[in-house]
Amino acid sequence: MSNNKNVIETRGLKKTYEDGGVPVEAVRGIDFTLTKGEFTAIIGPSGSGKTTFLNLMAGLDSPTDGEVELSGNLISKMSGKELSNYRRDHIGFIFQAYNLFPVLTVEENVEYIMLLQGIHKKERHERVMQILEQVELENFAHRLPSKLSGGQQQRVAVARAMVSRPALVIADEPTANLDSKTSGDLLDMMKKLNEETGMTFLFSTHDEIVMKRARKVVTIRDGLLFKSEEEK
Amino acid sequence: MGLISKLAWRNIFRQKRRTILTVLTMTGGFVLSSLSIGWMDGSYSGMILFFTNHQTGQVQVHKDGYLDNPSIYDTIDNYNSVGERISNQDNVRSWAPRIYVGALLASRDPGVSDGIYSNSAAAAVIGIDPVMEENATAFSEQIIEGEMLTVSEADSSLRATGQILLGKQLAVMLNASVGDSLVLFSQAADGSGADRKYAVRGIVSTGSNEVDRTTCYLTLADTQLLFALENRVHEIAVMTTSLREVDKVAAEISLATDSLGLSTASWKVFAKEFYAGMKADETQLKIMLAIIIGVAALGVLNTILMMVLERRREFGVMKAIGTKPKSIVRMIVLEANVMGLVSVLLGGVLSTIGLLILSKHGMILDPPLDYGGFVFREMVASITPACYWIPSLSVMITSSVVSLIPALKAAHTDAAKSLRTV
Ligand SMILES: Nc1ncnc2c1ncn2[C@@H]1O[C@H](COP(=O)(O)OP(=O)(O)OP(=O)(O)O)[C@@H](O)[C@H]1O
Ligand SMILES: [Mg+2]
Numbered sequence: 001m002s003n004n005k006n007v008i009e010t011r012g013l014k015k016t017y018e019d020g021g022v023p024v025e026a027v028r029g030i031d032f033t034l035t036k037g038e039f040t041a042i043i044g045p046s047g048s049g050k051t052t053f054l055n056l057m058a059g060l061d062s063p064t065d066g067e068v069e070l071s072g073n074l075i076s077k078m079s080g081k082e083l084s085n086y087r088r089d090h091i092g093f094i095f096q097a098y099n100l101f102p103v104l105t106v107e108e109n110v111e112y113i114m115l116l117q118g119i120h121k122k123e124r125h126e127r128v129m130q131i132l133e134q135v136e137l138e139n140f141a142h143r144l145p146s147k148l149s150g151g152q153q154q155r156v157a158v159a160r161a162m163v164s165r166p167a168l169v170i171a172d173e174p175t176a177n178l179d180s181k182t183s184g185d186l187l188d189m190m191k192k193l194n195e196e197t198g199m200t201f202l203f204s205t206h207d208e209i210v211m212k213r214a215r216k217v218v219t220i221r222d223g224l225l226f227k228s229e230e231e232k
Numbered sequence: 233m234g235l236i237s238k239l240a241w242r243n244i245f246r247q248k249r250r251t252i253l254t255v256l257t258m259t260g261g262f263v264l265s266s267l268s269i270g271w272m273d274g275s276y277s278g279m280i281l282f283f284t285n286h287q288t289g290q291v292q293v294h295k296d297g298y299l300d301n302p303s304i305y306d307t308i309d310n311y312n313s314v315g316e317r318i319s320n321q322d323n324v325r326s327w328a329p330r331i332y333v334g335a336l337l338a339s340r341d342p343g344v345s346d347g348i349y350s351n352s353a354a355a356a357v358i359g360i361d362p363v364m365e366e367n368a369t370a371f372s373e374q375i376i377e378g379e380m381l382t383v384s385e386a387d388s389s390l391r392a393t394g395q396i397l398l399g400k401q402l403a404v405m406l407n408a409s410v411g412d413s414l415v416l417f418s419q420a421a422d423g424s425g426a427d428r429k430y431a432v433r434g435i436v437s438t439g440s441n442e443v444d445r446t447t448c449y450l451t452l453a454d455t456q457l458l459f460a461l462e463n464r465v466h467e468i469a470v471m472t473t474s475l476r477e478v479d480k481v482a483a484e485i486s487l488a489t490d491s492l493g494l495s496t497a498s499w500k501v502f503a504k505e506f507y508a509g510m511k512a513d514e515t516q517l518k519i520m521l522a523i524i525i526g527v528a529a530l531g532v533l534n535t536i537l538m539m540v541l542e543r544r545r546e547f548g549v550m551k552a553i554g555t556k557p558k559s560i561v562r563m564i565v566l567e568a569n570v571m572g573l574v575s576v577l578l579g580g581v582l583s584t585i586g587l588l589i590l591s592k593h594g595m596i597l598d599p600p601l602d603y604g605g606f607v608f609r610e611m612v613a614s615i616t617p618a619c620y621w622i623p624s625l626s627v628m629i630t631s632s633v634v635s636l637i638p639a640l641k642a643a644h645t646d647a648a649k650s651l652r653t654v
Contacts, residue, residue, distance in 0.1 A: 051652065055648045058552070060552055060647050060648040060651075061648045080557075081556070084551070084554050084555075084556055084557075085554065087552060087553060087554045088553065088554020088555075089554070093549075093552055093553055095549070095651060099545070099546075099549045099651075101239070101546065101549075101550075102246070102546075103239060103242035103243055103246060104238075104239070104242070108238075112235070112553070113553055113554060115235045116235075116553075116554050116555060160553075
């Protein structure tokens with residue numbers, strides 16, 4: 001990577017799906033770079049390739065062509081196990097549908113990845129409590145997700161994505177299931193965390209409220225990335 | 233508790249209905265298998281004990297070749313010293329010498345004290361030592377009318393009236409009851425004629441119609457004299473202290489008597505039809521057990537597959553955030569194993585109750601079951617280790633095997649795909 005401050009970089013990234021024998025070019029060659037601390041939104045019409053592009057960067061999907069590079073790791077060279085470790089250690093996920101584990105409490109949900117990483121109990125606990133405070137859920141640590149509102153659940157998801165201090169937090173339409181007030185609050189909180197921690201955020205959205213809060217917005221159309229709008 | 237065990241444990245309580253159903257399916261399989269095994273074991277050990285204890289003994293010693301081709305001449309000589317050797321072996325409870333010969337019996341109709349002997353029947357004559365036979369097979373318990381033979385000095389002139397016991401149906405055929413007299417005709421081992429007059433001392437019911445239709449009993453001493461078989465017998469029946477020791481005892485006796493030109497057989501050999509029938513039933517039991525387990529396994533497979541399908545998205549999330557496939561496999565197999573373990577505990581308790589009931593109150597067989605000439609009136613279950621370890625092992629293996637396929641399926645969930653489907 002040319003620039004030390006680059007977090008992730010894609011070069012000629014392509015993804016073609018087969019849909020009943022018909023090739024669907026979801027991503028058609030994207031060169032993209034995120035630098036450390038960015039808070040960037042990807043927008044674009046439905047079916048334009050946002051999810052596909054995010055999944056490729058997250059190591060959830062493998063590219064048909066091109067390369068993703070994150071702190072010197074080349075995705076195309078990785079085995080399934082390495083990809084699994086890559087996601088665990090470098091990527092934080094926030095999903096549209098929250099996707100917390102229903103049988104685990106808030107605290108346990110947030111702790112999960114650190115357990116996979118084998119982090120010591122004491123440190124796990126400290127980090128969980130710290131991040132829960134940051135998302136203002138410290139009093140809900142022992143609740144099950146089903147006993148939380150949608151906005152609260154998504155804040156738990158934010159905490160889960162950030163607690164392991166990944167290089168990049170990826171959020172695919174994080175507010176799609178929330179009302180506008182809650183969406184705004186969530187984004188304000190994410191932005192505040194981004195400022196406090198310097199962690200890099202990349203999220204896709206259709207939502208005006210979200211776009212307004214992004215520090216940078218890029219557009220995808222028909223699997224191609226369009227020039228970034230100017231930074232705010 | 234590790235993360236995976238914690239998840240597995242909590243998932244079990246998630247769909248309580250389904251968990252209960254799965255546990256009950258496996259418990260049902262456990263109980264059915266356990267009861268079948270207990271029932272089978274109980275029936276057979278009951279049958280074997282009954283017919284070896286009351287008739288044949290568990291081990292028999294004959295002259296080489298006698299079992300395959302019985303002949304009056306193939307005798308065990310000096311039977312007392314052979315019996316001595318046998319009773320010196322471990323686990324031998326008692327022994328009884330027997331002579332088997334054939335004869336014609338003739339009787340006259342009652343009330344006609346000096347009339348002609350108008351009823352006749354061919355009979356198998358068994359010479360028994362009243363004391364030793366009583367000791368070995370509790371023979372007198374089979375006497376339904378009259379009395380047991382008594383030990384008397386053999387009357388070497390054979391002129392006085394002897395004692396005879398008749399099988400129940402044989403007595404009917406001869407129209408003879410206790411106290412009546414009849415005549416026995418045969419040929420002795422030395423070729424001379426063997427005839428003598430007898431008074432019916434008792435009527436015997438062994439439980440086997442076939443035996444009771446054809447058999448009469450004389451004292452051993454009497455038979456030896458009449459058939460010129462002094463100091464000789466055809467068979468020594470051996471009672472062991474326990475069925476489990478039979479093969480060992482047979483081997484020891486065989487070793488001790490081999491040099492005398494004798495051969496030793498356990499009930500598995502001399503009652504080989506019965507034994508073969510039992511083995512065939514065992515095969516049937518195994519097939520039945522396989523079916524029970526198979527049906528239970530299909531039920532469990534079905535619920536676990538359903539569970540995996542429902543939780544597809546969750547497995548996708550687990551994988552997306554870096555959970556290894558093998559952890560997912562472990563989690564699901566563990567869930568099934570915990571349910572299996574609960575089923576084993578529950579099944580163990582229920583089976584014990586069932587087995588206790590079946591072992592106390594057996595099934596009365598009406599009409600009685602005639603099994604290779606031996607009749608059984610009641611069947612009871614017995615509680616053996618196999619009633620527990622076979623079902624336990626089956627349930628645990630089944631739960632592992634059956635959950636493995638869905639678990640692998642879950643572990644290979646395509647995270648990206650499963651997350652797209654809301
Ligand atoms: N597994 C797949 N097989 C075939 N085609 C696919 C698959 N996944 C996505 N596509 C196609 O790829 C294209 C891009 O899809 P993608 O989900 O990335 O769009 P998106 O921008 O996220 O849309 P939305 O805003 O609706 O979420 C679409 O035409 C879609 O139909
Ligand atoms: Mg999308």
